[in-house]
Amino acid sequence: xxxxxxxxxxxxxxxxxxxCTTVCPMKSVNPDYPGPKQAGPDGERYRIRxxxxxxxxxRFCLNCKRCEVACPSGVEVGDIIQTARIKxxxxxxxxxxxxxxxxxxxxxxxxxxxxxxxxxxxxxSFRSILDAFGIDRRRHLPQYASExxxxxxxxxxxxGYARFVTFYHGCYVEYNYPSLGAALIELLNVCGYGVRxxxxxxxxxxxxxxxxxxxxxxxxxxxxxASIRKALENGSEDIVTTSATCTLTIRNDYDHLLGVKxxxxxxxxxxATKWLFGKIDSGEIRLAFREDWKGHxxxxxxxxxxxxxxxxxxxxxxxMIPGMQLDVLDQECCGIAGTFGYKKxxxxxxxxxxxxxxxxxxxTGAGTVVADCETxxxxxxxxxGIKVLNTxxxxxxxxxxxxxxxxxx
Numbered sequence: 001x002x003x004x005x006x007x008x009x010x011x012x013x014x015x016x017x018x019x020c021t022t023v024c025p026m027k028s029v030n031p032d033y034p035g036p037k038q039a040g041p042d043g044e045r046y047r048i049r050x051x052x053x054x055x056x057x058x059r060f061c062l063n064c065k066r067c068e069v070a071c072p073s074g075v076e077v078g079d080i081i082q083t084a085r086i087k088x089x090x091x092x093x094x095x096x097x098x099x100x101x102x103x104x105x106x107x108x109x110x111x112x113x114x115x116x117x118x119x120x121x122x123x124x125s126f127r128s129i130l131d132a133f134g135i136d137r138r139r140h141l142p143q144y145a146s147e148x149x150x151x152x153x154x155x156x157x158x159x160g161y162a163r164f165v166t167f168y169h170g171c172y173v174e175y176n177y178p179s180l181g182a183a184l185i186e187l188l189n190v191c192g193y194g195v196r197x198x199x200x201x202x203x204x205x206x207x208x209x210x211x212x213x214x215x216x217x218x219x220x221x222x223x224x225x226a227s228i229r230k231a232l233e234n235g236s237e238d239i240v241t242t243s244a245t246c247t248l249t250i251r252n253d254y255d256h257l258l259g260v261k262x263x264x265x266x267x268x269x270x271x272a273t274k275w276l277f278g279k280i281d282s283g284e285i286r287l288a289f290r291e292d293w294k295g296h297x298x299x300x301x302x303x304x305x306x307x308x309x310x311x312x313x314x315x316x317x318x319x320m321i322p323g324m325q326l327d328v329l330d331q332e333c334c335g336i337a338g339t340f341g342y343k344k345x346x347x348x349x350x351x352x353x354x355x356x357x358x359x360x361x362x363x364t365g366a367g368t369v370v371a372d373c374e375t376x377x378x379x380x381x382x383x384x385g386i387k388v389l390n391t392x393x394x395x396x397x398x399x400x401x402x403x404x405x406x407x408x409x
Contacts, residue, residue: 009076011041020067025333036067054088062337064303107175110144136347149178161194172374192408288403294323298366302373336379
């Protein structure tokens with residue numbers, strides 16, 4: 001519990017040790033960025049006296065949270081910077097930022113006309129238009145699904161299960177990659193659990209937060225928190241996710257950055273890999289794997305997964321597969337940071353940050369990378385040409401479906 005004389009993000013406890021600066025991926029490639037210590041707790045001492053001390057270079061912060069992982073004093077360095085951006089920041093690209101942050105709007109439009117949108121995405125003329133709008137022409141845009149996940153879910157019967165969890169699927173599964181949602185449902189069904197969706201789900205709000213649109217993020221946060229409470233009241237054991245960023249945003253940022261209280265629901269929101277590992281560890285769920293399955297994979301820990309500290313659950317689940325050759329990569333930032341790497345002014349920084357990770361992946365010789373973050377997937381595939389899968393997809397592919405179903409009856 002914080003004392004009355006301690007600020008919300010605990011900046012008074014900063015030791016000026018500069019550990020946060022040593023792990024900052026942006027500081028390593030951009031001399032214009034002062035680093036998290038100066039941008040965060042040091043700058044906050046000035047800003048609370050006079051907002052004119054706000055430094056425009058704070059826009060370079062990736063909100064990767066690596067500074068918070070490194071801090072020995074528990075200072076919420078990243079949250080200090082994000083709060084300052086929300087409170088004082090102004091963008092020269094307000095229209096662009098509003099559009100790319102509104103994933104529900106863009107996704108709903110794109111999935112209404114997926115062939116046209118996907119066809120335009122690789123056309124040089126369309127890329128030139130986007131480039132003029134402030135979205136770098138060199139960035140590959142994500143493909144959109146022909147049918148939204150929530151519509152596909154209606155065809156998947158979840159009757160006959162005594163135990164249920166609720167799946168917060170997020171924008172990525174809803175609009176871009178419904179097959180990941182289908183994979184999770186199949187995996188949980190085989191393990192004896194039915195799956196429900198929230199009555200009312202909105203984008204987690206991470207993109208709004210990172211673009212300084214806190215009022216819109218708060219609307220989404222309130223709606224999601226209310227829907228999560230309702231799901232728990234209606235008998236769902238927990239709320240499971242497949243995105244580290246969505247999970248961290250709901251668990252931490254709703255309260256820390258948006259003032260939306262989540263004390264009563266926070267511990268029930270978790271990545272499916274953490275939830276599944278816990279059930280296996282307690283003996284409630286057992287998995288059986290195919291004897292003929294073999295694969296060489298590299299596991300990338302996303303920055304937000306590192307902040308959660310949950311990468312060990314995904315890694316240990318993958319290591320359970322008998323035919324698995326797994327290279328666990330050093331914890332390097334991929335550089336995309338959600339919408340950050342799509343912006344024209346940030347693209348070069350984004351790629352420079354990702355270079356070490358790309359080289360590490362190449363050295364492993366792995367044919368596939370595993371990551372629990374959708375934007376890491378896009379960045380790695382864009383930077384290496386190597387396919388990236390979610391941990392859930394790999395587990396399902398290696399699973400002996402029939403034996404696992406029998407074990408969990």
